[in-house]
Amino acid sequence: MNLHVYNTLTKSKEEFVPLEPGRVKLYVCGITAYDYCHIGHARSAIVFDVIYRYLLYLGYEVVYVRNFTDVDDKIIRRANEEGVDYHTIVDRYIRAFYEDMDALGVLRPSFEPLATENIPQMIEVIRILIDKGIAYKAGSDVYFQVDRFPGYGKLSGRHLEDMMAGARVEVDANKKNPLDFVLWKGSKPGEPAWDSPWGPGRPGWHIECSAMGNRYLGATFDIHGGGKDLIFPHHENEIAQSEAAFDQPFVRYWLHNGFVNINNEKMSKSLGNFFIIRDVLKTVHPEALRLFVLSKHYRSPVDYSDETIAEAERGLEKLYSTFGSLLDRSPETAESVIDDKGLRSQDPELYEEISNLPAEFHEAMNNDFNTAQAIGYLFGLQRNLQRFLDRFGAKNLKGQAAALARKGGSLLRTYAGILGLLTRSPDDFFEELKDLKLKAIGLTKEEVERLIDMRNEARKTKDFSAADQVRLDLKEKGIQLEDTPRGTRWRVIL
């Protein structure tokens, strides 16, 4: 099966066929830079990062655009609260955004335009809409007249009449219809302003995506993504603006990710129940957050809790642990002795698992990016690899056995890598994890290792009660010991 994606516009799964063969135009709504990002932003970023990585893996050339909204009411309000220029706010939070995204291993898109660097493009779109009689000036603002665009409501499945009846729309004397939305907003004194044919002002929120998308991707994008909450009004309005202005279909496939919930309720600024990424990463490994997000289908809601994130972290440790012992115990083998028959004879079940993984992984990902299922297959391979290693006890693997293990390991890393997982060396991963957790429980590596040395001295003299006491003390502090043939290893359990 080729790649199929769920399209919000048609409410069904469709085969993905880009407009131009081999080339995908991808646009994802970025952030408004007025605050730190929370894990809902992280989910969206991770989900579309994986979609981007998978499209690249499939061999597409991907032009990926993700914008920054760097002028808007919330930014201005924040700047006023702090008594600083709005640039100060924007710079601070864009920098923080990059820190968070880099920590999470989210790849940079091809283009990351700022709204304020594309004002002329926006003015041009608004001018076209006014010329066509679809937008109108009222007071110092310019509005889009929704009843002049016949398809209005097609993405969110609403009808103008229903929305009117809903009556939750704010009344504005300037608007011909309460659902009309602002394209250009006249500035009050002291607010950031740009010159325009309609007087000094700033762009409305929706117009930036239409203008910047058109600039970097042309009139029609293959994929446009964002959180489910953007479907209405943001994406509905983008469609109206772009299709009314350019007379071409705006987007072929609309993809929307589900929310992160806390106690089964949407995490949001207004409810105040949100966790910002940088706080979470003080105690949770970034790849664990990734695994957590990708363990569920991207369109479903996910409930975030200490328990669910800890489960993800344990799973990640398991993957790295197997991968690590595999690297330690399967030295490079002379190429001459490797052949498929020989490999298979080492362990037919593992050999099958290895042979099947690529097809299984593709099948899962081609089914609307079913990362949860793909991860299930990765764990299947991990278990078979670990079982194979265990058959050799503490001994290193040799010859064909080592070759088979290495083959499995490299496959595991390749496919996990498409999900942005197993991107570190196991040693680095466990070091990072230790540093993170030690900081959280307030111990240093030196203290722990000193106690472990003491215990091992006691063990040498067979003073097991003293040794066990040290182990118990450490366990109470959150340090779990593991005696291995290569010495005592330890990890922090929270």
Place this chain on the structure above:
RNA sequence: GGCGGCAUACCCAAGUGGUAAGGGAGCGGUCUGCAAAACCGUUAUUCACCGGUUCAAAUCCGGUUGCCGCCUCCA
């Protein structure tokens, strides 16, 4: 009020017509000085409930209940 989504074991979770993936946790075993980790075995005749279609339904249709989201800034 309008529109939409979800309900699978102790917990998380995949599965959208062919007879219940995977992870966590628990229990029994192997290994270990003892542990831990790991491995093996085990934990849903059953998929919120009631009807219907079908040779066959967790999957399709109708109804009921419960939860959630959008309609206002929101990933």
